[in-house]
Amino acid sequence: MTSRPTRNRRLAVATAAFAVLPLLAACAGSNATGAAGEVEGSTIVLTTVTGLEPQFQEYADAYMEAFPDRTVEVRSTTDDAAEYAQQLATARLSGELPDVFFNVDFLADTLAKNNVTLDLAPGIDDGKLGDLTIDDFLPQFVGQYRPLDNPDQVTGLPVSADSVGLFYNKTLFDEVGVTEYPEADWTWEDMYRVAEEIQTKSGGAITGLAAPLGDGTAQIVYGPVIQAYGGFVYDPETGTSGIGQPEAIEAWTTLLAPYGTASGEYTTTADDPTLKFDSGSIAMGIGSRGAVPQTKTTLADADWDVQVLPTIDGNSTAGGGSYGLSIAQTSQSQDAAWAFLSWFYDTDAGMKIAQEVGGVIPPTDDGIDNGTWKDVSPPPANIAIFGESARTAVLLTQMPGASASVMSEATKKATQQVLLEGRDIAEAFQEAEATVNDAIAKETK
16 A cells, blocks of 8 residues: 655535545455445445535435435544545445545545445436436536546536636725626636726725635636636646646736736735635635635625626636545445435435535536525625536546646745746746656656
8 A cells, every 4th residue: 555645635625626645556346336235224324524514414314304214324524635535545445435425526536546436327327316317417527526547437426516706895896986896708807907906096905806826726726727728737638737838828927917916915825814805805806606605704794796707818717626425336235325316416305405505506407507506695696607607617637646736736836936036937837847747657657
């Protein structure tokens, strides 16, 4: 067994992060089925991360109320990605995996390689999700649970179509006399122009835009921007990264431009609450649908709303990600696990509760169009934009082995070199690309 270096991640906000976790050698056949067992009178164990335990307990309670002869035992564990992956790997070796468990986009390929997750595609084809088929789900979100080496497999199903939008605080706009609120046809130039105007008119008391690139590791932001310019983060066909190519350099130039003018100065303290939109001193910020409940609480006295992210060359720059649910390869109660998933993904059953309890946007076209997730009292009044963003979202790029962690460190280093040391953007990110491609080459030998 070998362990690879990793950075700690918090899985409760996993859609905005990237991680690489310990890989294990194959432990068993890659498509073990386990005994199905009976559904009525069955008990399944559902494991989730600590941050999501309360809402998953509500799902379990609702399921058991609908089916009194069935039991779902909810267990929670760490919010740390490295620990979570290691726990599942250890449970796989000891034969103690839960029947159903939390999965996440950046973790899915690792769990598939470790033979933790069951391939769900055959079961879905056999009708184990009722009338739902793979084609009913947004393809890019399902794609996050297709292993790189076996793209015909589906090892998890997304729970929510999470995407980002542009949050803006009307109260701060009005305070400095700026009445040009974000519109759906804004470009990034528009966003920067208005942000700089707000920051200048306030004498720096108001930050126009929370720094879009953060500390340089936010692929959920920079990935879509690179793609909008015609570039790529990682190309699985060539097995190379393009973060130092000319199109990507255009993207980095755009992303680094607002520091100190439309945004605050660069800081390595990425978790500083004063740098976040809901601090009340930032006019605009890029955030996900999942940030809405917290923002409603912290900005209770402000007038704020959301808009789709501005475009670049007419292309959407919305990023996205997801967490999902998987069934263990070794589950001895797979029929019961499938029965729970069938109920959970039913628009009129589990998904209805998930929208009410967890702020979930169903990862299906029907769920986006007809779900209850939009039925919330403002702010934000324009919450429906997250459905539009989900359909066009550019999701986190799956990369082999530890190369994603190397990329995170390399882009952070390049960002710091440019903003703190004055290094040329092209030189910094071409060096970062070389570092990442060396890591990819080692992973794919």
